[in-house]
Amino acid sequence: MKAMIFSAGKGERMRPLTLTTPKPLLVAGGKPLIVWHLERLAAAGFSEVVINTSWLGDQFAPALGDGDRWGMQLHFISEGAVPLETGGGILNALPLLGDAPFLVVNGDVWTDVDFSALPQQPQGDAHLVLVDNPVQHPRGDFILRGDGTVSDAGDAPRLTYAGIGVYRPSILDGWREVIGATEGASANPPRFGLAPLMRHAMAHGRVTGQYHAGRWTDVGTPERLAALDAALA
Template sequence: MKALIFSAGKGERMRPLTLHTPKPLLVAGGKPLIAWHLEKLAAAGIREVVVNTSWLGDQFAPALGDGARWGLRLHLIDEGAVPLETGGGILNALPLLGDAPFLVVNGDVWTDLAFSTLPDAPAGDAHVVLVDNPAQHPRGDFILRGDGQVSDEGDAARLTYAGIGVYRPQILDAWRAVIGDTVGAQAQPPQFGLAPLLRHAMAQGRVSGQHHGGQWTDVGTPARLAQLDAQLQARHG
């Protein structure tokens, strides 16, 4: 399995730290956020990782090299001055990701989840990781049903999408019909989010999921980065 790490965002909520450093290269626990992912991906047996970049994208190659230090082969994709968003980022990366299911992880989250717990292939179009709702997102995103299916319909308690999942390329097959005639969809390359495609697949019963009850942090603000750094420093010395 190959993996894609979303690393193209501007990190506007993280300013002023991201004025000079892209968010996935900010340091927590003595290493860049993205390095924690690369270690876990390598430990799960993944050998090829695509990293999409935009904001301050020229910093990734000097920081990460070719991935050999983790036993990985890295492919950096520069999306240009305007990030393609999550759905557009996957679409743009498909030539490198290939036809098999691939793992996707947001570059600005930290978790103790072992990626080896994810399935090699989802039963449907996607298999996503859900976590308990953090304070900044109390409503959550999706419902994890007892049969393992994930839904966006109903009044049951919701969990938060962790920014981690295994996807089949086919989830993008009908992206134009799902996204509609938006300005981003007309851009070249197209710019659009993944969430509408996920909800479309959920409505067809084609998204499964798992709940991760361990540590997970959306490192979205300087305060949350500082808190994570202190936790990791205390744990790892």
Template sequence: MKALIFAAGLGERMRPLTDHTPKPLLPVAGTPLIEWHLQRLAALGINEVVINTSWLAEQFPRQLGDGSRWGLRLHFSYEGPTPLETGGGMCNALPLLGDAPFIAVNGDIWSDFDFARLPSTLDGLAHLVMVDNPAHHPRGDFILGPDGQLRDDGDAVRLTFSGIGLYRPALLQDWRAVIGDGERNAETPPRFKLAPLLRAAMAKGAISGQRHAGAWTDVGTPQRLRQLDAELRGTAG
């Protein structure tokens, strides 16, 4: 199995920290955020990881090398100066990911989630790891039903998508039918969000999920980065 790490964002909410360093390369407890993912993916037995890049893209191979220090082979999927968003980025990386299901993880999160807890087989088009809603996202994203299926409609309590998931390439097969032919989508390569594809697949019962009750942080602001760093170093509070 291969993995994709989303690392192409501009990190605008993290400035000035990201003026000269891409957000996934910012250190927490002495280790860049993206390296925490690489360590856990290697522990799972992943051999190849694709990293999509845009902002300060040249820093990723300079910092990470070829991945051999983790027993990995790294591929860098450059998206150009403007990121392609999650759907476009995943679509652009598919030639490097192949035809089999793959893990995808946001490069700007930190979690103690064990990737070995992901299902060994994928019946639908994707399987998403959900977490309790953080203070900055109280409404959540999707509903996790007792049958393990995710849906976007209903009055039940919503959970937040962690940014960790298992995907089939077929999720993107008919992306244009869902996204449409807007100006941005007509670009080569196209730019579009993944969420509409997930919602369309949920309506067909093709997206499953699980709840992670452990540690998780969306490192979206300098304050959250400092707090996470303090927690991991054991100096919080």
């Protein structure tokens, strides 16, 4: 299974740090955030990783090389000056990801998730990792049912999507109808988020998930980056 690390965002909440450094290359515990992912992916047996880039994208290849130091191959795919968002980013990367299920990881989270413990063949279109709701996101995102399916409907307590999931390319089937007529969807290449497609698949019972009780941090602000850096020291 191949993996993709989302790395194209502008990191506006992390400014001024991201004025000169893309967020996945910011350092915590002596390593760039994205290097923590690459090390864990390599340990889990992944040999090919796609990294989408946009904001300050020319910094990634010099910083990471070709992946040889981790025993893997890195593929950098530029989205141009304007990021394609999560759904558009995956669509743009599909020629590199191929037809099999693939792992997606947000480049701006830190976690001790064991990537080898995720299913290589999800039952439906996606399998998500969910975590306890952080202070900055108390409501959470989705409901993890007792049968392992994930839902966006109902009043049950919600968990937070960890920015980690295994997806089939079929998650993008009919994306234009799901997204609707938006400015981004009509762009070339198209720009659109993954969340509407996830919710559409959930409504049809095609998303499963698992709860991660270990460590996870959404490194969304300079303060949270500093706290993570101190915790990893």
